[in-house]
Amino acid sequence: MARVPTMRFKYDGSWWRVKIQRPPARECLEGMADYETRTVYLDPRAVAANGLGIIVHEIAHVVLPHVAEEPVLELERICSAVAKFTAKHAKGCITIGHHKPA
Ligand SMILES: [Zn+2]
Numbered sequence: 001m002a003r004v005p006t007m008r009f010k011y012d013g014s015w016w017r018v019k020i021q022r023p024p025a026r027e028c029l030e031g032m033a034d035y036e037t038r039t040v041y042l043d044p045r046a047v048a049a050n051g052l053g054i055i056v057h058e059i060a061h062v063v064l065p066h067v068a069e070e071p072v073l074e075l076e077r078i079c080s081a082v083a084k085f086t087a088k089h090a091k092g093c094i095t096i097g098h099h100k101p102a
Contacts, residue, residue: 033061053080
């Protein structure tokens with residue numbers, strides 16, 4: 001069996017894992033943030049089709065655990081639209097990085 005690509009990140013004092021793997025409990029989902037095991041699952045097929053949206057969605061659940069599904073879906077929709085727009089006006093390419101606070 002192939003090894004599952006896994007990374008870790010620290011948030012609010014706790015380590016989380018990110019696995020490029022279908023969510024084990026609910027295989028119909030494209031992604032899942034499991035608070036019990038502090039694991040984010042990203043379905044590899046969904047990531048290939050809509051990676052940014054799924055990443056934004058699942059990490060929003062990690063950082064904003066009490067926020068309802070609707071605003072998380074809106075965040076995903078808006079981030080995906082802005083990323084497409086930005087890439088279009090940056091010769092089809094946006095870099096991966098994070099904002100440096102002033
Ligand atoms: Zn969700």
